[in-house]
Amino acid sequence: MVAGKQQRGSEAPLDGGWGWVIVGCCFMVTVCTRAVTRCVSIFFVEFQAHFGADYAATAWVHSLVDCTTMLCAPVGSLIGNRWSCRVAVMLGGLLSSCGLLLSSFSSRLEFLYLSMGVLTGVGFALCYTPAIAVVGCYFRQRKALAYGIAMSGSGIGTFVLAPVVQLLIELYSWRGALLVLSAFVANLCVCGALLRPIKPQEDEEQAEGGEKESAGEERLGSPAPQLQRRWFFSSCFLSSKEYHFLLLPDFLGMAVSFLFLATGCSLPFIYLVPYALSVGVCHQHAAFLMSILGVISIVGNITFGWLTDRRCLKPYRLACYVFSVAMEGLCCLFVPLLQSFPLLLPFAILYGYFDGAYVALIPVVTSDLVGPQYLSSALGVVYFLHAIPYLVSPPIGGWLVDVTGSYMATFSLSGAAMVLSSIILSIVGWIRRCQRRVPAIAENTKHQPLPTLASDQSDHLMAVNIVASKETTNLIHGQQRRLEAVTS
Structure with a gap:
């Protein structure tokens, strides 16, 4: 033991x-x-x-x-x-x-x-x-x-x-x-x-309880065959406890935001080089834009991860994630205005950096939202939500290019999807903060105002009793004086 x-x-x-x-x-x-x-x-x-x-x-x-x-x-x-x-x-x-x-x-x-x-x-x-x-x-x-x-x-x-x-x-x-x-x-x-x-670490107490149960089973002997079959089937299929986080409103809001994020994030990687070529950028410079985007994303992975581990930013990881996704969306919305290599180069730098930032923060934000004990299952669901948008968004972007004859609608779709994703997740964060404030206010009102209110009421009642007793005493003395005057 x-x-x-x-x-x-x-x-x-x-x-x-x-x-x-x-x-x-x-x-x-x-x-x-x-x-x-x-x-x-x-x-x-x-x-x-x-x-x-x-x-x-x-x-x-x-x-x-x-x-x-x-x-x-x-x-x-x-x-x-x-x-x-x-x-x-x-x-x-x-x-x-x-x-x-x-x-x-x-x-x-x-x-x-x-x-x-x-x-x-x-x-x-x-x-x-x-x-x-x-x-x-x-x-x-x-x-x-x-x-x-x-x-x-x-x-x-x-x-x-x-x-x-x-x-x-x-x-x-x-x-x-x-x-x-x-x-x-x-x-x-x-x-x-x-x-x-x-x-x-959160599962240590549950592990101790499981060890105690298994030790008890060893002392009592092996369980019945029916219990063994029940354990086998429950271990082979999904358990409601393992995916309990799916019922959390916070995770549902985050899941919706991931759908919009996956719809928009893959389009710039596919259509940046064709757009650069369409505005007159040479092949060498267009390929260089993709290289810059990939290298800067590595810098975003490491530096943003290091920054959000600092004590001053650690409580605001969700806000940092929302900021990086929103910045990516805004960069895509401004792409149709960038029609030369010197203007597209800052876009590649900014988009690459914030792309690496939000990719590094997806597991962190998910862990903070559902807890480490559900992280593996939650990440499976999160990446599952990326599948269909990854499959359908590139053809939709190409269809918009064919219909409109330009890349403006494609990059606008990408930017709007990512901005909407950041808005949804910011609403989720705001609701979480409100939920945390309500118990804190209730706790303060429970311990502080009630004793003060009770003491004030008791003091007021004592004062009323004293005044009433004085008035009754004066009334009794007045009646006695009148009786003495009449008898005399």
């Missing part, structure tokens, strides 16, 4: 030590999932030439990878909660590596939809959410900084992998490049093996 207590004590969040190994593993997971997903677009020209397909048919490969990763995020959370994040990440690494391996032998584009789009996407989904959730178990004081470093793997990985993948295609063709990527993605299994699962 003492050993068990010591083990649980070592499971408390460390804010360092092995936690930085966890951050490094999560960094590599984001490199192998999000960065590799972005690099899939580099294969488009090769796919078109080999399969004789147009851009629309080829683009479904990237859309399916991205959508499946987000759509199956709750499955990754479920496996991480039922078994462990180590099992989820290692299984996801195996599936995604096999998907890329099978894609290298593909003879039809439809087979790529299944192997790269679905199988690889499911593998990425099993890795992404549990790896992010386990970082929150190891950090409390420096949580935002840890997430900033971990989530920067997406930008750094894209910056490094993009030229490497292009070089691999030139040296070994697209099939050989997919084989190398398959071996690279297999490193997710190594990252998963290093993820040492721990329980959040």
Whole structure:
């Protein structure tokens, strides 16, 4: 029993030590999932030439990878909660590596939809959410900084992998490049093996209660077969307690804001280069805008995470998140006025910085809202909400360009969606502050005004009694004097 207590004590969040190994593993997971997903677009020209397909048919490969990763995020959370994040990440690494391996032998584009789009996407989904959730178990004081470093793997990985993948295609063709990527993605299994699962600090008391129940079962013997079957089915399916946060009004408001955010955030990455080319920017400068956007997003990941960990800003993390999303939306609304490279360069810097800022704060804000014990399940739902907007918003943006003949409507849709997302979440934050003030006011009125009011009333009653007694005494004396006068 003492050993068990010591083990649980070592499971408390460390804010360092092995936690930085966890951050490094999560960094590599984001490199192998999000960065590799972005690099899939580099294969488009090769796919078109080999399969004789147009851009629309080829683009479904990237859309399916991205959508499946987000759509199956709750499955990754479920496996991480039922078994462990180590099992989820290692299984996801195996599936995604096999998907890329099978894609290298593909003879039809439809087979790529299944192997790269679905199988690889499911593998990425099993890795992404549990790896992010386990970082929150190891950090409390420096949580935002840890997430900033971990989530920067997406930008750094894209910056490094993009030229490497292009070089691999030139040296070994697209099939050989997919084989190398398959071996690279297999490193997710190594990252998963290093993820040492721990329980959040808030669950220690529940763990103690569970140990007492299990000890009692050991003394009494194994439970009945009916109870064993009931436990098996309850452990295989969703439990209402595990997803209790879905009933919270705060989380519902945040979920609606994420739908609008996902609708607008992906459009600038897709249409910035075509817009720059349409206003006369050369190809080299247009590509440089995307490079600047990616590099600055890394700076936003780390610096904004470090800033929101400071004591003065830690209570206002939600406000910082709302500010970064709103700034992104305002930047998109001003894009149609920027029609030269010197004007588009500040946009790339500002948008990239605030994009990295809000990406780093998504797990932090979610943890602050639902608690660390629900973080893995909540992140699965949050990333699930990104799936459908990621799938439909790029075609909608392209349709607006075809109908209007300009990119103004597309960037206006992106900016309006993100501004509306920030407004919804700011309303949620305002309601939370009002809910916190009401119990505080009730507590103050309970302890302070009531005794003062009671003492004032008692003093007033005593004064009234004294005056009444004096008046009755004077009346009795007056009647006695009249009687004496009459008798005399």
